[in-house]
Amino acid sequence: MLFPLSEDLKTISTRLEDFTPSLTTRVYDIRGRLIGEFFTERREYAHLEEIPPLLQKAFIASEDQNFFRHPGLDPLGILRALWQNLLNLRVVEGGSTITQQLSRSRFLDNRRNLERKIKELLLAILLERRYTKEEILEAYLNQIYLGHGVYGVKAAARLYFGKDLADLTLAEMAMLAGVARSPSYFSPYIDFSAAQRQQRRVLRRMLECGFITQEEFEKALSAPIVLSGLEKRASLCPYFLDHLLKELRTTFEDWQIFSGGLKIYTTLDADIQKVANEALKESGYQGAILCIDPTNGYIKAMVGGRSYEESKFNRATQAHRQPGSTFKPFIYAAALDSGFTPSSILVDEPLEFPNGWKPQNYERIFRGPMTLREALEKSVNIIGIKLLQEVGIDKVIQYARKMGIRSNLRRDLSLALGTSELTLLELTTAYSAFANGGMVPEPLAILRVEDTAGHVLYERTPVVRRALSPETAYIMARLLQGVIERGTGRRAAIGRPAAGKTGTTEDFIDAWFVGFTPNLVCGIFLGNDDRKPLGPQKTGGIIAAPLFARVMKEALKDTPPHDFSCPEGVVEIAVCLKTGLLPSPSCKTVVLPFKRGTTPQTVCTSCP
Ligand SMILES: [Zn+2]
Known part of the structure; x- marks a missing residue:
């Protein structure tokens, strides 16, 4: 090995099922009371035999066409990504095989620095040595994040279509594989037409790879998609949690938010809410x-x-x-x-x-x-x-x-x-x-x-x-x-x-x-x-x-009443309610604020 293995790599679990420890993120109000949680739904593990071959192929076509041929890394893909990195003078994603994606999910720290990239590549090679392609694919399809706090294809099939894996249509499988690219953008619950564009992309790749026929391709394109609807979330402040999510997503990845065990301290007051x-x-x-x-x-x-x-x-x-x-x-x-x-x-x-x-x-x-x-x-x-x-x-x-x-x-x-x-x-x-x-x-x-x-x-x-x-x-x-x-x-x-x-x-x-x-x-x-x-x-x-x-x-029941505080430059005087002039004895009056030097100077003569 050219690089010394750091703690991260030494402590790699030998059990693929242990990937991505899922920790609930908790949201607190201004007084530290729990007002919400972001969490991963219980993962439903699916063995490879349960996962329809066509669904496996949809992911392979979409993410890593050479999966069964490469040694965990796709040299051409890496060269392409390195070239991009040199052009941009920073580390951008790209050239990631399914094995790399799986190894990436080991690192809770999601920074895209070179050190992490190298660890990710080394781990990908280790994975390929230790496990068969089938085992890697199974782990991948179970750990992949598919939106709305859901990991793995089995839970995702339920989330989006309310179906068991075995009942998915080709159109649904392609949409699922398309969502994986970026669930916060391509979830059909978030942007249906974006989800459809991804579905079309996946179907085209499947056609190009020879996984499906032209006829199946066309039939899937026109097949209707019926979503099962997101699960109801009874909460004190669901709209506020959505509002938080938007802000969190500018800084954090979805997997951090939903399984990173974050503590989010907010301005909300549960009593007022x-x-x-x-x-x-x-x-x-x-x-x-x-x-x-x-x-x-x-x-x-x-x-x-x-x-x-x-x-x-x-x-x-x-x-x-x-x-x-x-x-x-x-x-x-x-x-x-x-x-x-x-x-x-x-x-x-x-x-x-x-x-x-x-x-x-x-x-x-x-x-x-x-x-x-x-x-x-x-x-x-x-x-x-x-x-x-x-x-x-x-x-x-x-x-x-x-x-x-x-x-x-x-x-x-x-x-x-x-x-x-x-x-x-x-x-x-x-x-x-x-x-x-x-x-x-x-x-x-x-x-x-x-x-x-x-x-x-x-x-x-x-x-x-x-x-x-x-x-x-x-x-x-x-x-x-x-x-x-x-x-x-x-x-x-x-x-x-x-x-x-x-x-x-x-x-x-x-x-x-x-x-x-x-x-x-x-x-x-x-x-x-x-x-x-x-x-x-x-x-x-x-x-x-x-x-x-x-x-x-x-x-405000526990807050004493406060007057608005009058600044130096304002004087308050009683004026005639009707005319706003200085009051005569017969005027009804009201106290009004004026900027210094702008108070009325004449006395009301209109009130009888
Ligand atoms: Zn008056």
């Missing part, structure tokens, strides 16, 4: 609930739908929907930085644009002159549009972007009515800026991933950026507090300082409430996947706001 689950389920509506800590972006609860069994589509992160009036605060924030104050007067009146557009208020009435405060509390569309016109579409879009909205935004005045579709995650994150003195966090789900020995393999820390001045953020928080105290969001009241905004779209298709305290932001979205109306008068204020109240009350 539980109440959010119940709130959505009992509401009877389809939708999503998301809770974020505005100070650090920790996702405290994520409900992506009323039933994961019914649909795995995550409506908190994946559904792009019209936000309706929950978009208005972006306009108001930009307006506060463009010379407007809570007392600025705008006129609610009929508008007609040159293109014939005649926007309406929700109540189909026009109220005449009113303050900015009242317009936001009552969610007056006309004033939203006028403000957008005054401030400028580009500036408002710029504000939305700074606050974390990434979806496309329409460059026209209908933007004021929330016609540009976005996700609950974007919206809830953006509102964090109001709750957190103008600082907006990146949403965070995973804090830390450790291996079985407790070594930290992956770590994330909060990233928080300034999106608004502390003054503007505070004034917005107070104005949005008025929405709950006096406006469209009264059903969101929770008996402590809280702020938020309702949203309802045309024909009651979407209902929203996004609200917050200084400690927690909670976004509620309700709406049918097919965009069927929720029903008459099912507004955000009526059906979404109560869910906010329910979740927040429970989530």
Whole structure:
């Protein structure tokens, strides 16, 4: 031997069945409580005689056509891979025989460095010396990862087709062999058409190898594939676990996630998640609930739908929907930085644009002159549009972007009515800026991933950026507090300082409430996947706001109430409720925040 055998190679088990020790990966919430597991389903071992010869050939055709001829390595394949490595100045995969793939699965450390590559080749040669081709193939077909936590062809046949190995059709066998290339991309549960493309590739290789006839090839190509459906997973936070998986897959291989025994520490709070689950389920509506800590972006609860069994589509992160009036605060924030104050007067009146557009208020009435405060509390569309016109579409879009909205935004005045579709995650994150003195966090789900020995393999820390001045953020928080105290969001009241905004779209298709305290932001979205109306008068204020109240009350029950903290540059004074001017003795008053130097200077003369 040219290379000294390291511990790894010396401790090679002599039993092929022992390959890939499978350890459950555990997921913990913010307080260290177990909230989920990623694991390999119990492997069902299949002896080679149980595995249909055609299925064996499908894998051989797909992965290693010369399997029965080469000595464990495919010299041409290795030369090709080495040449690629030289070209790329790094180690890329390639030229791997079935034996090499089997030996690779011995190394839990999946780094693609040269040392590991050499060990892998040496082990492949050792395997070939010690075992027959049939034994190697059997081990391979039992240990290969085939997606969704499943190893081996026997369990995979059940996972995908609900069948015993003996009942598989050629079309199904080819699809199974195709999945092996990269289960997270080619699983028919993840991307059916990608799975079909792989199936076609495998069938073509089988045809080229002479394993099947032209007639069998064509018949298999047109044979229908019926999937058995993924097993139901009852869990506290299935949508959140899916969300985690996406992030984990940017760093870890599936086999590490499902059998590497990782410990994943997350930001979720099981208590808040539980109440959010119940709130959505009992509401009877389809939708999503998301809770974020505005100070650090920790996702405290994520409900992506009323039933994961019914649909795995995550409506908190994946559904792009019209936000309706929950978009208005972006306009108001930009307006506060463009010379407007809570007392600025705008006129609610009929508008007609040159293109014939005649926007309406929700109540189909026009109220005449009113303050900015009242317009936001009552969610007056006309004033939203006028403000957008005054401030400028580009500036408002710029504000939305700074606050974390990434979806496309329409460059026209209908933007004021929330016609540009976005996700609950974007919206809830953006509102964090109001709750957190103008600082907006990146949403965070995973804090830390450790291996079985407790070594930290992956770590994330909060990233928080300034999106608004502390003054503007505070004034917005107070104005949005008025929405709950006096406006469209009264059903969101929770008996402590809280702020938020309702949203309802045309024909009651979407209902929203996004609200917050200084400690927690909670976004509620309700709406049918097919965009069927929720029903008459099912507004955000009526059906979404109560869910906010329910979740927040429970989530904050152990947290003392906090006021939004008023920054240096803001003064709060009592003004006339109606006109926003300094109050006369006969005025009803409200305390409003103003940037220093912008308080009203004249006394109200309108109140009798
Ligand atoms: Zn007055």
